[in-house]
Each structure stands twice: as C-alpha cells, then as structure tokens.
Amino acid sequence: MRSGCSRLPCSPLTTISATRPLSCGAPGNAFSLSSRCASVRYRSASPTDSESMLAFSTFVVSDPASSAHLAVRASLGQVVTAQPGRMSRPRSSKGRRQHGSYHHGNLPAALRNVAKELIAERGLERFTLREVARRIGVTHVAAYRHYVDRRALLAAVAENGFHQLRRRLEGARKKTPAALAPRLRAILAAYLHFCWDEPALTAVMFGPRLSRKGEFPRLEAAVMESLGIIVQTITALAPRHALRRRSARDLGLALWTFVHGFSTLSYDKAAYPSARKAAGAFDDMLTPTLVGMFGSRAAPPRARRPPER
Structure with missing residues (x-):
C-alpha cells in the first residue's frame, strides 16, 4: 500500500x-x-x-x-x-453477558419452584419450560442444560414432591404408638393434608405418568419410598391372618387408592363445606375399611362392640 x-x-x-x-x-x-x-x-x-x-x-x-x-x-x-x-476490539452482543444469564445460585431448584407456581396459576396443560425460564430471568438454553424438556422438569417436580410426602408420612409414623390402627390413621391423615396443602404439586405427582419407559428411575424410587412407609407399617403391625390373604403391598396400595380418591373428591370437587368436616368424614369412612382389611382390632375403641355373653 x-x-x-x-x-x-x-x-x-x-x-x-x-x-x-x-x-x-x-x-x-x-x-x-x-x-x-x-x-x-x-x-x-x-x-x-x-x-x-x-x-x-x-x-x-x-x-x-x-x-x-x-x-x-x-x-x-x-x-x-x-x-x-x-x-x-469492539464489543459484540455475543460476548456480552446478558442480564439474568446462566449463572444462578441454584437454578434447578428455582426451576422446580417456579414450575410449581406456574402450574398453580395456569394448570398443568398450559405450563411451558420457556415461561419458567423467563420468569426466573435466565435463557431457555440455561434451563435446558438441567432439564432436556418439559417432561424432565415435571419429573423433577414430582420427585421432589414425593420426597416431601415421604417426610410427612415418616413424621406421622414417628409420632404415634406402635399399633396398627392409630399409626395407619395418622399416616393416611398426613397424606390427606399434604394433598390439601399442595394441590399443584399433587397434580404433577399423580397426573399423567411421566416415567413411561423407566426414563426417570429416581422418580420411581421416590414413589416407592412413599408407598413403602404404608407397606412397612402393615408388614410390622398387621395380624398374620390378614397378610395370608393379601400381601402388605396390595393392602398398602388399596389404602393409598382410598385416601387419594377421598382427597380428590374433597378438594377438587369440594364435596364438603370445610376441611374439618372433610377430615371427620374421612375418619368415619376409614374405620370400616381398616376393619375389613385387618379385623375388629383395627377399629377405634369407641367403635368396638362389647363382647357377647
């Protein structure tokens, strides 16, 4: 030149x-x-x-x-x-760190919490991973680094929910004496109140099956741990004749089905005018269920008939 x-x-x-x-x-x-x-x-x-x-x-x-x-x-x-x-060298837009970038204190936990909030607001069908990331202030690319898609995030939310449920059931078990009827009543009541306290979380946990082909083994393990508290209680305290007819797991699943169905009717369908009346109705319905499974010893003292002479 x-x-x-x-x-x-x-x-x-x-x-x-x-x-x-x-x-x-x-x-x-x-x-x-x-x-x-x-x-x-x-x-x-x-x-x-x-x-x-x-x-x-x-x-x-x-x-x-x-x-x-x-x-x-x-x-x-x-x-x-x-x-x-x-x-x-001039700064390019690619090199700048945008506000709300990937760096976050605990992004997976934040994604789970905001997802639960969105589900509570909009319902399970209208929840998207991009909207969760936008609310937190991170890019959707940052969210995808932790959860590959919407279903993966829902599985993580459900897994966390089952861990919370297990802690509730475990706490109820520890606070009651080692007798079948009072302990099962306390555990199932704790389950019922959890569903009432966490409706959005319950919708994810018991909504459409997420781990269809075993993609989320940690979720499956969390489910079995929650059910395991009911099964372990039955195994340890149920009379032997009751376990000869049905396995402890089958009996536990039957009780789980009963309490979950009642929670859905009482909360989603508002079958009772107040939580207090719903809890009383649940306790009354539980008595014949336990007696049918385990015999008269599972009935509360006030419901037992005096022995015939």
Missing part, C-alpha cells in the same frame, strides 16, 4: 493486515497505524452507495490524542478507544 490515501476496492468487507506501520494522509499531517496487525473493515453507509464504505473495526494509533486520530473518530461518528501497543 502506497503512502497517501488510496481508494480501496469497494467490496462489502475489506481487511488489510500489515506487519509494519502504515501511514495515511498528506505529508506532514499523517498518522500511523503502528500495531503488528491493523484491521480495517469497510461497510456501506448507504445501501445504494457502495463507494461510501468507511468504518474502522479495530485499530491502534500511535498517538491517540493526535488531531488525525480525533478527525477519524469524528468522521466515523462513533467512539473508538485505542492504546499504544494493544489492539482495541
């Missing part, structure tokens, strides 16, 4: 690299590009005027305070910083 301003080829993108200082301008009023590699990019200022291409992408000027440097900056209509010996 010769000294002095030369017209460059009018192409959409022109890059010049130089290993020695370049000068441009009339003698006595020149500025030099003294970096080892000076890149000049020309872009059309007007769609119809290809010869008006002039925009510096990156460059280094030996004297940033020189009048030539200031003139170039003014002609470009933009602010370009430059320091001797170092390339000044």
Whole structure:
C-alpha cells in the first residue's frame, strides 16, 4: 500500500493486515497505524452507495490524542478507544453477558419452584419450560442444560414432591404408638393434608405418568419410598391372618387408592363445606375399611362392640 490515501476496492468487507506501520494522509499531517496487525473493515453507509464504505473495526494509533486520530473518530461518528501497543476490539452482543444469564445460585431448584407456581396459576396443560425460564430471568438454553424438556422438569417436580410426602408420612409414623390402627390413621391423615396443602404439586405427582419407559428411575424410587412407609407399617403391625390373604403391598396400595380418591373428591370437587368436616368424614369412612382389611382390632375403641355373653 502506497503512502497517501488510496481508494480501496469497494467490496462489502475489506481487511488489510500489515506487519509494519502504515501511514495515511498528506505529508506532514499523517498518522500511523503502528500495531503488528491493523484491521480495517469497510461497510456501506448507504445501501445504494457502495463507494461510501468507511468504518474502522479495530485499530491502534500511535498517538491517540493526535488531531488525525480525533478527525477519524469524528468522521466515523462513533467512539473508538485505542492504546499504544494493544489492539482495541469492539464489543459484540455475543460476548456480552446478558442480564439474568446462566449463572444462578441454584437454578434447578428455582426451576422446580417456579414450575410449581406456574402450574398453580395456569394448570398443568398450559405450563411451558420457556415461561419458567423467563420468569426466573435466565435463557431457555440455561434451563435446558438441567432439564432436556418439559417432561424432565415435571419429573423433577414430582420427585421432589414425593420426597416431601415421604417426610410427612415418616413424621406421622414417628409420632404415634406402635399399633396398627392409630399409626395407619395418622399416616393416611398426613397424606390427606399434604394433598390439601399442595394441590399443584399433587397434580404433577399423580397426573399423567411421566416415567413411561423407566426414563426417570429416581422418580420411581421416590414413589416407592412413599408407598413403602404404608407397606412397612402393615408388614410390622398387621395380624398374620390378614397378610395370608393379601400381601402388605396390595393392602398398602388399596389404602393409598382410598385416601387419594377421598382427597380428590374433597378438594377438587369440594364435596364438603370445610376441611374439618372433610377430615371427620374421612375418619368415619376409614374405620370400616381398616376393619375389613385387618379385623375388629383395627377399629377405634369407641367403635368396638362389647363382647357377647
């Protein structure tokens, strides 16, 4: 490239690299590009005027305070910083960290919590993973790093719900004496109140089956752990004759079906005017169910008949 301003080829993108200082301008009023590699990019200022291409992408000027440097900056209509010996690179939108980027204290837990809130507001069918990410303030790409799709997030929400349910049932078991009827009543009542307290979570846990082909083994394990508390109680405290007719698992599933059906009717269908009346009705219905499964010993003392003489 010769000294002095030369017209460059009018192409959409022109890059010049130089290993020695370049000068441009009339003698006595020149500025030099003294970096080892000076890149000049020309872009059309007007769609119809290809010869008006002039925009510096990156460059280094030996004297940033020189009048030539200031003139170039003014002609470009933009602010370009430059320091001797170092390339000044413009920031691109790709390199910037956007507000609410991937970095989050505990993103998986936040996704689960917000998903539960959305389901409570809109229902299970209108819940989307993108909307969850938007509410948290992260990109949907960040959300997909933890949960590959909507069903994976729902499985995580359900798994967390079954862990909460297990803790409720375990707490009820520990607070009651080691007798079959009072312990089962306490466990099943804790289940009922959990469904009442967490309707959105219950909808996910007992909604459409998520682990259809064993894709979510941790969810399956969490389900069995919750059911296991009922089964373990029956195994340890039920009379032997009751377990000869049916397995403890079958009896546990039957009780689970009973309490879950009652929770659905009492909450979703508002079959009772208050939670207190619903709890009383549940206890009354549970008595014949337990007696039918385990015999008269499962009935509460007030419901037992005096022995015949």
